[in-house]
Amino acid sequence: xxxxxxxxxxxxxxxxxxxxxxxxxxxxxxxxxxxxxxxxxxxxxxxxxxxxxxxxxxxxxxxxxxxxxxxxxxxxxxxxxxxxxxxxxxxxxxxxxxxxxxxxxxxxxxxxxxxxxxxxxxxxxxxxxxxxx
Ligand code: ATP
Numbered sequence: 001x002x003x004x005x006x007x008x009x010x011x012x013x014x015x016x017x018x019x020x021x022x023x024x025x026x027x028x029x030x031x032x033x034x035x036x037x038x039x040x041x042x043x044x045x046x047x048x049x050x051x052x053x054x055x056x057x058x059x060x061x062x063x064x065x066x067x068x069x070x071x072x073x074x075x076x077x078x079x080x081x082x083x084x085x086x087x088x089x090x091x092x093x094x095x096x097x098x099x100x101x102x103x104x105x106x107x108x109x110x111x112x113x114x115x116x117x118x119x120x121x122x123x124x125x126x127x128x129x130x131x132x133x
Contacts, residue, residue: 002036006052008061008077015082016052016061023075024051025068034070041070047122049130050077060085062130064123081123088131097124 006023008016023034026048045066052059066079103117 003054004034004036004073004075006075006077008050008063008079008082010066010079010082012081015079015084016059018052018054020052020054020059022051022053024053025063025077027068032068034068034075037072038070038075040072041068043068043070045077045079047119047126049126050082060130060133062088062123062127064126083127083130085130085133088127090128090131093124093127093131096120097128100124 001021003019003021004023006016006018006020007014021035025032025034026046027043028046029043032043045063045068047064050061050063052061062081062083062085063077063079064081066077066082069076069078100117100121103113104121107114107117
């Protein structure tokens with residue numbers, strides 16, 4: 001069974017480096033399932049979980065934006081932030097969610113603050129989902 005090397009890198013360092021069978025990411029154009037031998041591409045990522053499948057095990061990471069670069073034998077994810085479930089501070093994410101929801105109620109929809117709060121809420125919800133895994 002062919003595998004590919006996956007590297008998840010953030011400004012703070014490498015969060016994941018290993019060989020997997022399949023990577024699932026949410027690109028801004030939609031869900032992307034990447035198998036070894038995939039055609040090369042570069043795509044911007046949404047704030048979402050990334051799934052890394054190896055045999056019967058699946059690792060999950062919370063990834064906050066950035067880019068995925070696919071090559072036939074290698075996938076690189078350059079993310080603004082990425083966390084493993086065990087590294088997620090659930091209370092912090094709950095607090096960030098609460099703040100973002102409060103701001104969404106106050107800000108007008110076309111306001112820059114509204115968009116920032118929407119993104120902050122998405123980061124918090126992704127972290128809470130991944131932490132439950
Ligand atoms: P907060 O408002 O709690 O800082 P945020 O979404 O604004 O959340 P980011 O800007 O995405 O935070 O991340 C800043 C740094 O803090 C990154 O290194 C990220 O991995 C880390 N981080 C953010 N939230 C959490 C969390 N709940 N648990 C662990 N690390 C976190």
